[in-house]
Amino acid sequence: MRHLTRGAAAALAASLLALAVGCSGSPDGGDAGAGKPARSAAAVALPAPSGAPAPAAVLTPSAKAGEVRVEQGPFTDRVRLTALALAPAGKPGVTGHLAVTSDVSDVLALDLRAAYYDADGRLLGTGTFHYQEEGADASGTDHHDGPRAAGDGIDFTVPADQLTSTPASAVLTLPVLVSE
Numbered sequence: 001m002r003h004l005t006r007g008a009a010a011a012l013a014a015s016l017l018a019l020a021v022g023c024s025g026s027p028d029g030g031d032a033g034a035g036k037p038a039r040s041a042a043a044v045a046l047p048a049p050s051g052a053p054a055p056a057a058v059l060t061p062s063a064k065a066g067e068v069r070v071e072q073g074p075f076t077d078r079v080r081l082t083a084l085a086l087a088p089a090g091k092p093g094v095t096g097h098l099a100v101t102s103d104v105s106d107v108l109a110l111d112l113r114a115a116y117y118d119a120d121g122r123l124l125g126t127g128t129f130h131y132q133e134e135g136a137d138a139s140g141t142d143h144h145d146g147p148r149a150a151g152d153g154i155d156f157t158v159p160a161d162q163l164t165s166t167p168a169s170a171v172l173t174l175p176v177l178v179s180e
Contacts, residue, residue, distance in 0.1 A: 055115030055123055055171065062121035063169030068094050068114075075177040078102035080153075086170055092116065092160040093127060094170045099153030100179060107154070108133045111176035114158040116167035125163040129156050 063069060068084040070076060084096040094114045100107060110131040116124045131154065160167060 055113075055126060055173075057123050059117045059121035059123075059169065059171065062119070063117065063171075065119065065168050067169045068096070069169070069171045071171050071173045073174055075174045078177060079174065081172070084172065086167065087157070092163060092167050094158040094172055095156070096172075097153055097155050100177075103179065105180035106133065107131065107177065107179050109176060109178040110154075111174070112156060112158050113173045113175060114160070115171045115173075116160050116163060117169045117171070118165055119168040121169075124165050124167050125160055127158045127160045129158040131156070 066086050068086055070081055070084070078100060080099045080101050082097045082099070084094065087093040087095055094112075098107075098110070098112070110129075112129040114127045114129075116126065118124055158170075158172065
């Protein structure tokens with residue numbers, strides 16, 4: 001039989017005491033709260049989601065020239081990304097095709113983000129592709145005029161914004177995917 005260390009025993013005792021106090025009608029274990037609803041547990045403070053994580057300042061390991069990596073995230077298992085390519089230096093961006101594989105519903109909203117890196121793996125800039133189906137809540141700038149993201153999917157281009165140099169590689173993330 002294993003014996004608890006003093007620290008573990010103290011932590012266990014504190015937990016049991018907190019549990020006993022939380023289950024009783026009053027802090028002293030008396031029946032002062034009989035007939036009254038039990039106190040609710042204290043709210044747990046969790047940090048609010050802050051959106052997609054910032055891209056890494058340095059890509060480790062460095063990517064091959066022209067490589068487009070897909071960062072695994074909460075939606076990457078629901079889609080198939082094909083024909084990924086880094087567009088030429090004249091108009092840098094990531095192009096490709098997205099198809100939903102988890103169901104047959106239409107995509108209502110989609111955000112794709114790309115982080116662009118130089119040959120040494122240093123971050124040069126980012127870009128975002130927004131897709132939103134036509135509707136009352138689609139604003140003029142977020143609306144996508146291309147093909148609908150249904151059936152076979154949608155072709156996309158994530159344009160690079162304010163690059164400091166010519167990108168050699170990119171990392172693509174999928175922070176938003178809303179389907180019917």
